[in-house]
Amino acid sequence: MRFVIITGLSGAGKSQALKSMEDIGFFCIDNFPPALIPKLADLFYGSKDIDKVALGMDLRGGQLFKDIFSALDYLKKNKYDYEIIFLEASDEALIKRFKETRRRHPLSDGGSIISGIKDERQKLTEIRRMANSIIDTTNLTAAQLKQELYNIFIEGRKFKGIIVNVMSFGFKYGIPLDADLVFDVRFLPNPYYIDELRPLTGNDKKVREYVMKWEEAKQFLNKLEDMIEFLLPFYIREGKSQLVIAIGCTGGKHRSITIANALYELLKKRDYTVILNHRDVGEE
Template identity: 55%
Template sequence: MQLVIITGLSGAGKTRAINVLEDIGFFCADNMPPMLIPKFAELCSQSDGKISKIAVVTDIRGGNMFSGLVDSLDEMKKNGYRYKILFLDCRDDVLIRRYKETRRKHPLVDSENASVENAIAVERVMLKKIKSMADYVIDTSILSTAQLKERISALFLEDNSSGMLVNCMSFGFKYGLPSEADLVFDVRCLPNPFYYDELKPKSGLDKEVHDFVLSFEESRTFLSKIKDLIDFTLPLYTNEGKSQLVVAIGCTGGKHRSVTFAQELSKYLNEKGIIAIANHRDITKDR
């Protein structure tokens, strides 16, 4: 049975996440108290295989009950239930803006935490331990609904629980570093297609840009050294127990050089039998 436990900051997109999982065949439950998760898993396991993929959202809406999540996870481990934790994160300024736009009340806003800012700060402290335990962390600060759906589908459309998933993410430094990145490579030192009129409107997904970027010896050498480092570190991360490795490759705008490198790295890993996806965070930003 594939069990996904979704948690994270209020306003970070947990409802969207569980909707995506429901669309790809998961039996889903929202706002479940942690103490009920082991029982829910037990009931689903007794369905004679009819319910093989389940996902639950649990978060601080449960009030004091949420503090029992770690104990519930320990209980499931003792009972032999395998699970993955998906943690949704988001920048404070984006969360504040979302609450202003929706005019919804943050679950922790009360007489002690009168502002959304204070409530978010308190929530981060409450979630610190469970975030450190998460198998997957996704920062939704600048992800569109479609991008979030793509990320989650890549993680759970197939059961990747038996191996490491490498997320090769391209990004633009001018839009900020990806907070979930495990490794970051800066390819801004390489020749930039942006300054060529015929290449500027295209991206690293186009053959003309791809061929241009890799036509330079320094680019090919840089890519080779990245591959060597991934080959060396991937077994170390696997032995550590990581389920996902986010390799972020950045250029100025996240459209040309970084996209080319992310595509090449994911292709290289797939050819070696490693589950890898290419994810281009900022490729459409300047359209």
């Protein structure tokens, strides 16, 4: 029996997560009152028909949400196994989502969206601490979120606690505001000055081979991989759920894309959840 509670910040993707869980065979209920968890657990743990249950719950239930802690105590006391998936996103991403959907934040009470988000973060601190997996959906598409849930609940891969977003960009268009680590690869020979390579991008084999034929490119990639591998466990220990690594060159078209692609492949082999984004590839 897999008994999963999906909770987190409003606008972080709980409804989408429940749809994905339903697609992979879970019996799902959204906006479920936590006080009813004990009765539901008794029902399903004694059933032979349903062996995968996912419940969505959040602060839309108001005071009722506080019942979740006594409900979880009941599950522990009766030795019912359960998992908590906590979804979150950056303030900027949440504000954008609420504005796009023209929805009111459930804790805004007629005030600003940001005040509601900050209030909700504070009230969810304890349940976040108890979560088995914390998934930051800031840069995740619906398909990527579904894939992550699939990895956890179908493939049985353990979520390492952090999502790594590898991004290429062009300095001429500005450094990404959400970048945690920024690396400048403008020291590498520039394919832009090769007529044959100028219209191509780092996604093309010829550009990739040109950039990576230089010894400094190979050494840089090796050192970059070692440093990221060293840093990630410490970011996880400090509770960081997403790390944005930005690789920049002049236009964000050749060198940065090549190195970002290579780093992405290396981190994937180490079973990290990695997202690849070429921010400025279509600018020129």
